[in-house]
Amino acid sequence: MNRHSIVTRIFFPFALTTLMFAIVLLGVVPDRQAKILAANTENELFSIAKTIALSVNIALKEENLEALAEFNSFLKNDAHISVAGIFVDQGGSVELLAAFPSEVESALIAGVDPIKFLVARAPFKTKDLSGYIEVGFSREQFASRLQAINLTLYIAFIAILILQITVYRIVQLGVIKPILASIKSADALGAGHLETIISRPSGKGEIAQLLGALIQLQNNLRDRKAANEELTRSLEHKVLERTEELSRALQALESAQKTTNAVIDSSFDAIVLLDKQGHIQEWNSRAIEMFGLSRNEAINASMARLLLTEQHAKRFYLKGVFEAASLSDELIELTGHSKTKGKIDLQAFITALKIDHTEQWAVFLRDITINKSIADAIDNQRIVGSSVLDGLPISVSLESRIQDHVLQNKAYRTLEGQGFSEVDANRDTERRESAWKEGTSGPWDLVLSNDEETRTFIGAMRIIEPDIPAQERYLLRYLVDVTELKEQENELRESLASKDSFVSAITHELRTPLHSIVACLDLISAMQGPNDIDARQYVSVAKSSSEALLSLINELLDFQKTVERNLHLASDPFPFFPLFQQSSDMCHILFEGTEIAFKAEFKGNEQLMLVGDARRITQVVTNIVGNARKFTKQGEVSMTVDCQPHSSGDFVLLFKITDSGIGMDENTLARLGESFFQGTTGFSREFGGTGLGLSIVKQILFAMNSELVVESTLGVGSSLSFELRLPEACSAEFEKTEAIDPIILLPPSLSPPQLVDRRRPLMKVLYVEDADTNRLVMKAMMAKFAVELTMAESAMEGLKLARENRFDLIITDIQMPFHTGIELRQWLADDDDIHAPNIIAFTANAETTKIKEYINIGFNDVITKPLTLAKFSSFLKPYLDAL
Template identity: 25%
Template sequence: SSNSETEIPPTPDHAARGQTEESIVKAGALQSAIFNSANFSSIATDAKGVIQIFNVGAERMLGYAAAEMINTITPADISDPQELISRARALSSELATPIEPGFEALVFKASRGIEDIYELTYIRKDGTRFPAVVSVTALRDAAGVIIGYLLIGTDNTARKLVEEEQKKSDQRLRDQQFYTRSLIESNIDALMAIDPKGIITDVNKQAEALTGCTRDELIGAPFKDCFTDPVRAEAGINRVLSETSVTDYELTARARDGKQTVVSYNATTYYDRNRTLQGVFAAARDITESKRVEGELQRARSDAESASRTKSDFLASMSHEIRTPMNAIMGIADLLAKTQLTPEQDKYVQIFRRSGDNLLNLINDILDLSKVEASQLDLEQIGFSLKDHLEKVIEMVAPRAHEKGLTLVCAIAPGVSNDLVGDPTRLRQVLLNLLGNAIKFTPSGTVTLNVEPNGDGPGPTFLRFTVADTGIGIPEEKLGRVFERFTQADSSTTRRFGGSGLGLTISRRLVELMGGGIWVESVVDKGSVFGFSVPFEVWSETDRPAALPVGVGAETQLPALRILLAEDSPDNCTIALAYLEDTPYRVDVAENGAIACQMFKTGQYDLVLMDRQMPAMDGLTATRTIRAWEKSQDRPAIPIIALTASALKGDRETCLAAGCTAYLTKPIKQEVLLRAIRDFSTPSPGPSPLLDDATARTRRRLAERTPAYLRNCRQNVIDMDSALDRSDFEAVTIIGHNLRGSGGGFGFQAITDIGAGLEAAAGKSDRAASRKWVVELSRYLDRTETVF
């Protein structure tokens, strides 16, 4: 034999065995890798539950080393004891067999061949806990005998956190839904959600009560079917969809039992988080009661306005009825005073005059108070000289002061502007009331009027006026009542000094109307101080009008103008033509608005004087027609000055809105008309002749035409009688309006007043009142025509 080694090729049996060993090695490595994975814990026990394998994942999750656990404890020793008890109790009930709350509770199902995956809480070495999901499998030998158990667990902390957050989120959502539902259900309005097709998707209890249907019956039903007017209801939803919201949309809901309820809907569109339109959310409020209250208020307001108009008409009528004879009485008294009288007769005449004067003052006070309370008293804003104004006031009260031997003083403090813008007439009325009272209640001594800047006012043009006297004074407890209507300090004051107590009430109202305040201080037997402060504007040089083109000598020159006068009243035409006769103005007359429009289109006019109230076409319609024609012809707007006998609130704004350039109230003074023409005209080229003093000639010319005017008024009486016989109130209204505009122009203010009364009475189709005014005009003409 040889000692050399010979390689013997492997037999097939050897090769197979080698492959098997290699597979076993690989399988062992795979098992080792699985058991030592850090992503899950692998704990294997023997049949009694004592730990035999404790992998790397178990070490990392629980903080124990494998050597500390193997052959030492069971998995029950690292589990929550309370959970073991609960699990044992639950399994005992489920499987109808007693189970101990230890390791048996963890593996009982697996020992019976039942797949078992459950959640439990593991306790780490440091005492901290974490949730785990455990899968339990029984390990058996070839004979099927259990030799141990394998518990594979994963850390469930992250999932638990997610679940907890989800639970919290779900709870918040449920809370929010409950809160939202509570809001919806507690709302006093009937709420409905409607999809874009008009189908109801949700309602609250109020909507159920409104319709008499349940929530289930309403959801899925058309919104429009809940109302008496389905077309209007559907239009409301469409309007919301197009405009995104609608407010105070009125509908009448119809319940199942036929009950109808007027509701006001407020609705808006709503969207999801992606801004996709979901539908309309609508809230309906029952306004049946508010409509009833509104109707009652409207009726009450109408009744109050009617009562106020009736009172104003009555006061105006009574004022006129009393003033007319009182003027005659006072005139005769004045004439008597100038004749040769015995001392006794003169005494009686003076009493006569004073009583008449007191009565007229009372009438004026009552009328002014009624106008203030009815908000019918408008303030002027015109420029005036404070010094000149106060001088006139002092001149008016000086005779009464001198009769009583009183010293009358007027002082204007330095720094008070003389040139002011405000309402001098109402300022004078307040000053006359306060000065008159001071003189009346001062037996001897001094009455002083002081004017000074009001340091407490918000601006430099707030002025303080004080009227101080050395008279009888007012008790302190009476001071708070002196500005009340028909109030004086006590009844003995009225007996001693006379008067109604209305003057101070009117003064307070006028001062408040002017934007100021009034007050009083007084000491009995020492005197009183009445004061008030009101705002004014300063009348700057640039605001002042230039000299008028009449009466200022050889005015100044006037440009040649061609003027169109639209006026249906012959008398008012006469006045206007007389005013303009001595000017270089050429005036054409149109009898109504329709004729004025035709003439304007064919003529070349520099300015239009437009009466507001005319037959066929009124002045405002004519103005709008002219403005439209100018625009269509691409022509510049010619000045149009509105002339009207009405001076109600809003008239000026109405005229300007129609296209008028300016607004004048009849009866119009000559200088006012000339100034308006000058300020607003755009003259055409032409000669400019000089004018002398035309005012006096105009007055003479109107005086020459007065008899003809009075004859026209007499014919108006006949025409109105005939019109009233056939109930033609429109004709009477027109004649009254014309009289209202023309009377003052001819110097007959009474005819203007009567015309206003006729216009008002006929405008309300009040035959009796209209007859009364016609009779009054006739009587006035009887008295007046004898003079002319």
């Protein structure tokens, strides 16, 4: 340690002072304190002993122990003595009289032990008793008290020590450290370390001023140094810049050279550099590949040598080509010669270069041999395609979004050439937009016209999606001229319509006279007596013939409707099992009085409700069974119906009718169902019928999405089956269901109903009919009932009579000259003065649709021709009962 250093000079006085404090406070003072305390304690003890002695004196002399008792209390509570004893002289010896506290009595017998206690003694003497008092203070307690006093000294010393250290620290931080730092900084600055951090303390003391001066010096030195460094850097930077510029220039040059070479070498085109004479100076990789010549072979060779045709070769010799080339931006097509490929098609671009006063020519050559082949092939295909399209009888155009017409065939061009266009041009635009959006549009009918004519077309549009994504889409539009076809179709429709109306009219007209015949025969039959046997037979034959004729007409009407596809199937809920029973009952009647047994069997749910056309199903079944009856002489005809649920929720009904009849050969099977066909020649004669039955069945089944399956063996029998798939009726439909009206089949022997009941009032009836015969028949029939009949020959006359009378029932024919029965009903309904509660339509048209139509118009009921007495009786009964 340097004894001259500032630290030493300041530290040692502090250390010395602290040492002195330590000696005084920890050495001298405690010893002195101990002595003083011991003396004081002994004095105190002696005083106490003296006081006790006095108290004993008082107690013994004055016989007053109060003072002693109080002193005892003092000793116990206030005095800090440990023990006290009263010792008395007892014949030369000393004896302990009393001890305080009483517990130490035995220990005090020999007196208070001076080793354990600080002891003070005071004598006492009375008349009767003398002795002394010894009082002891525990040396342990004394030591504790001394320790407590010394503890204060220790604390004082520690406080002084802390104060000394703190003062020294303040001096160190405030004086020593800044001075040392200043010295260090000054040393560092002197050594040239200008970045040394000099902290300047706050305030304006001498040390702060010294450090401030040092910082100022440091700043000055730093500025000088920075200026020098900046100058050096500037010079270095300039040198570096120059060096880099030169380096970059060299690199750019090299790079440009490499790039040029690489570009030239990797160019898709062959690049050839020619001198002014047309000799090759540069020859890149592509040129080597294109012409099959190495660089060595090509350099200095004449370019013209590589061109196939003399004409092309000459172009390179001609001065004008080169001169013109510098200004030309056109591609020249040439034919070249490759050592490896032979003839090659080339596309060339020539440009003049003038470098350092030297003229050169750069030739860029591209092999277009393959492109040219593809282009030729495409051209050929286009020509073929165009030819095919032109040969089509329909008009075709291909359009794109960008270009209206990419392609049009001859027919389309012709249409456009002739100025055909659609009247409403907007519709065509809508169709195009729809096609672009949806992918297709049409087919639709359209009419195009020009100044001279109008033609009908069927057109459609379709978007052609490209195979390659993002390639353009095309709209294919085609038009088929159907003008002639439409005309033919219209002619055919008109022809069919006239035929249909003819057939309808004929059948209607047939039914009308037939109605008179049937009704008259019925009347005659009712009038005949029981003995007119021959007459009854004749009438019976006439009736059966009329019924056969009626059946024939009905079949023809049915057939007509099915052929027209006007067969409207009902879609009503019905219980199937009752329908089966009813059909079965009807079929049973067919077999009565024959040697053929008929069996009918149903498998399935008898409570099932289905939706369909119950009447048509009955018609099909009875037709097939009737057919089986017709071709079976003996044996058995059976009908089974198997009803099973279908996975879709519908029900499948499998009908199968089997007979042991004559059967059919293959030829007959093949033609079965053809209209008016009835097996082998002579069948019609033998079995009767029109041959329309199965044809109608097939049409009805077709309408029901089913078909008739026939299996037959000649001489053994036939089996005809079909399947129907019908939905189950829901519960809501049950409520609408009406019970199937039973069809009443009147056996021939059945008597007509009770006709006239004279006890009833007469029902007033107006009958409007233009046909005389029908009026005659109606009059005869009405005579059988309690009716007052009035008749009119026309609708007008009927209206007049209705205004003048009050009729309970008005029956009117529908088809009448001038005004129809429908018009009459309207007049009656519009006139509030007319009483017409029941207006009945009477018609030969027995079609269900017609009957419904009349009811919808407002007729209360419909009766159909021909009319029998039994039928008429059933009809009139509710009206008569209502009177």
